[in-house]
Amino acid sequence: MAExxxxxxxxxxxxxxxxxxxxDRLTDLAAVGAIDGGGVCRLALTEHDRDxxxxxxAWMHDLGLDVHIDxxxxxxxxxxxxxxxxxxxxxxxxxxxxRTGGKYDGTFGVLAGLEVIETLERAxxxxxxxxxxxxxxxxxxxxxxPDMLGSLVYAxxxxxxxxxxxxxxxxxxxxxxLARIGYGGPFPCPGPPPHAFVEVHVEQGxxxxxxxxxxxxxxxxxxxxxxxxxxxxxSNHAGTTPMSMRHDAGHAxxxxxxxxxxxIAAVGxxxxxxxxxLRLQPDLVNVVAGRATLTxxxxxxxxxxxxxxxxxxxxxxxxIASDEHVEIESRSTARFEPVxxxxxxxxLVDDTARTLGYSVRRMPSGAGHDAQMLARVxxxxxxxxxxxxxxxxxxxxxxxxxxxxxxxxxLLHTLLALSTESALLDDADRGAPAQIGERES
Ligand code: HGY
Ligand code: MN
Ligand code: MN
Numbered sequence: 417m418a419e420x421x422x423x424x425x426x427x428x429x430x431x432x433x434x435x436x437x438x439x440d441r442l443t444d445l446a447a448v449g450a451i452d453g454g455g456v457c458r459l460a461l462t463e464h465d466r467d468x469x470x471x472x473x474a475w476m477h478d479l480g481l482d483v484h485i486d487x488x489x490x491x492x493x494x495x496x497x498x499x500x501x502x503x504x505x506x507x508x509x510x511x512x513x514x515r516t517g518g519k520y521d522g523t524f525g526v527l528a529g530l531e532v533i534e535t536l537e538r539a540x541x542x543x544x545x546x547x548x549x550x551x552x553x554x555x556x557x558x559x560x561x562p563d564m565l566g567s568l569v570y571a572x573x574x575x576x577x578x579x580x581x582x583x584x585x586x587x588x589x590x591x592x593x594l595a596r597i598g599y600g601g602p603f604p605c606p607g608p609p610p611h612a613f614v615e616v617h618v619e620q621g622x623x624x625x626x627x628x629x630x631x632x633x634x635x636x637x638x639x640x641x642x643x644x645x646x647x648x649x650x651s652n653h654a655g656t657t658p659m660s661m662r663h664d665a666g667h668a669x670x671x672x673x674x675x676x677x678x679x680i681a682a683v684g685x686x687x688x689x690x691x692x693x694l695r696l697q698p699d700l701v702n703v704v705a706g707r708a709t710l711t712x713x714x715x716x717x718x719x720x721x722x723x724x725x726x727x728x729x730x731x732x733x734x735x736i737a738s739d740e741h742v743e744i745e746s747r748s749t750a751r752f753e754p755v756x757x758x759x760x761x762x763x764l765v766d767d768t769a770r771t772l773g774y775s776v777r778r779m780p781s782g783a784g785h786d787a788q789m790l791a792r793v794x795x796x797x798x799x800x801x802x803x804x805x806x807x808x809x810x811x812x813x814x815x816x817x818x819x820x821x822x823x824x825x826x827l828l829h830t831l832l833a834l835s836t837e838s839a840l841l842d843d844a845d846r847g848a849p850a851q852i853g854e855r856e857s
Contacts (some may be wrong), residue, residue, distance in 0.1 A: 428541050435821030438531040442820070443509070445471055445527065447521035455811025456519055459567075460512040460554035460670050461489070461590065466597035468511045472526060472551060479515035479533050481549070484599025487576050488569040489553040490595050492607065495533050495541060497835065503545035505834045506794075507532070507609035509617060509737055509786055510555030510566075517815020520618045520820070524801075526551045528616045528824040532831055536770060543835035545841075553594070554788045560584045561642060562750030567786035571793050588856050606793075611791035612761060614846045616827045618800040618815050620783045622806030630822050631769040632778040632800025633762050637788040638686070638780060639715040639722040642750035645672060645733065649742040651706030661824050666705035668740040675732035676712055683725045686717045688782075710719075711749075711853055717780055718722040720752050755788040760840060761797030761830075768829045769799075774822050783808070 436621040448471060449456045449464030458464040473491060476483050481493035487824025494504055529549035536543070552570060552781055557563025562580045568574045580591030594600045619625075649665035673691040680689045696705040712729065716722035730746070737744040762778065771774035779800065781788075790796045801823035804814040832838065 417749055420830060428539070429829075431535060431541065431646070431832075432540055432827060433528075433531045433824040433828055434527035435817055435824070436775045437534065437667050438527060438820060438824055439817050440522060441475065441527045441530065441739050442519060445523050451516070451811060453811030455519045455520065455617070455813065456513050457512065457515050458513040458517065458575070459515065459559040460556060461559070461597055462591035464809070465512050466599070469551075469597070469599060472511060472530075475530055475677055476549070479530060481533065481535065484603045486603040486607055487598040487601060488548060488568065488579055489601060489736030490566045490570050490605075490607065491599075491601075492550045493547050494546050494548040495536070497543045498647060499544045500546070503609065503611040504548045505831055506548040506550055506613045507831060508548070508552065509615050510550050512554055512556050514558045514809050516809060516811055517645070518618075518808055518810060520813055520815050521808055522551075522555055522617070523621065524815070524820060524823070525615050525617050528642075528820075528827050531824050532828045535828060537703050539605070543833040546563065547831055547835055548610060553599075553749050554590070555786055557642075557750060559586065560590045561640075562752075563640070563784050564752075564786055564789050567789035569605045571789040572582070572608045576605040593801065610790070611794060611795040612758075612787055612840055613794055614765070614788060614799065614830050614834070615759065615785055615787040616801070616823045617785060618808065618813070619800040619803045619819050620806070620808035621803060624777075624800060624802035625804060625806065627777065629777050630728060630774040630801065631765070631826055632779045633766040633769065633776055634781050634798035635757060635762055635778050636717065636780045637755045637785060638715050638717040638754045639754040639780060640724055640750055640752045640784050641652060641722055642748065643712045644692050644747045645669075645710050645712060646747070647672075647708040647710075647742050648744075648779035649706055649708075650705070652704040654702040654704055657704055662704055663741045664704050665708040665742055667697070668736050668742045668822060669694055669710050671713075671736045671740070672733060672806060675729060675736065676815050677727045678713075679725050679732065682728055683716070685721065685723050687721060687725055689714045689725065710763075715782070717754055728839050752784065752788065757787070757797045758795035761834075762797050763798050764833055765799050765826060765830055770832065772822075772825055772829065774826065797830075799823055799830070807837060817850065
């Protein structure tokens with residue numbers, strides 16, 4: 417096991433980010449796709465996503481970074497290091513949002529990365545390894561499932577042509593939308609693996625705030641299972657059709673939603689489940705629904721328990737189909753097993769937070785993140801900061817500026833430690849990959 421990575425103790429040790437500058441960028445970006453209540457709506461590859469990309473790419477150019485756009489629209493901006501022969505250290509997250517997004521989900525990880533770069537620039541600090549800041553396409557998966565689509569393609573977990581052919585919930589083809597907003601880039605996927613990847617993100621849950629702790633050293637991400645379930649019954653008159661003759665897709669869908677809660681109770685422990693979308697057709701007061709489409713999001717930190725939840729739900733759906741005399745089809749739209757982050761990176765985040773004087777605890781992530789995809793190709797970790805009242809995917813999402821600044825400082829010093837020549841596995845041990853944007857032949 418390689419030696420633990422230690423935070424640097426030279427002049428850079430005193431460096432701190434400029435919290436006000438970071439907050440200004442977060443506020444400016446939140447104006448793109450702004451909605452009532454202080455949140456944002458920037459579904460992937462819409463005009464608002466494009467406009468947000470333009471703002472962030474302009475900041476990347478202002479900082480003199482080398483900006484690369486790959487074939488799925490991931491954007492990677494790199495500040496060169498003294499050793500171009502070594503793979504860069506990467507940070508980043510996403511700037512797309514759900515329909516009722518908060519202003520920090522994803523954007524904090526990208527803009528904290530730019531703040532780290534600007535802090536190093538202004539201090540005249542260079543690093544052995546280049547430092548890259550990325551935003552990945554369609555992290556939310558809300559329009560084009562699965563979630564973390566762009567980083568999954570970057571990490572080689574999904575073929576780019578298959579990803580480009582993804583059809584969204586609105587019937588649009590991902591590749592067409594990417595071309596329409598002008599972000600189908602020239603650089604091939606999968607991308608070159610960085611030396612290490614660190615993502616700072618708001619927790620999106622209640623744990624840190626309840627414990628009065630500033631930093632989360634994230635140990636893992638729970639498993640995710642998304643299904644789209646289609647129910648086919650028979651539309652009929654709401655008044656004249658005897659109950660015994662109905663093939664009521666609406667009632668069947670409602671029973672499936674109840675079954676999700678029953679499955680959660682049966683599996684217990686960390687199992688969670690959500691029916692976030694439920695659409696009936698023809699969706700009229702006096703017509704027995706002929707069709708229903710609903711989504712089920714199941715998550716668990718334990719893979720075996722997640723599988724059991726899926727099996728129990730499948731059994732319940734079969735019973736409901738038979739009882740209600742309807743046809744039911746389930747289509748998996750995302751399936752990721754739990755991911756453990758690299759112990760050395762977790763320990764470095766933990767140590768760095770303590771060295772900087774912040775309270776810190778180790779914890780799993782309930783939400784999916786791009787980091788879980790980068791973990792497939794390089795040592796990876798995450799840094800959490802508290803979410804007020806645990807709210808996220810909600811316009812009222814909030815994190816105190818002091819906590820944002822703390823998270824960005826931990827990112828700064830974690831990246832500095834990782835950017836020294838042999839911080840983790842030496843590239844020679846892994847076959848030094850090309851720099852971002854180049855490919856070995
Ligand atoms: O689905 C998730 O957990 C993330 O917000 N994409
Ligand atoms: Mn996110
Ligand atoms: Mn999110």
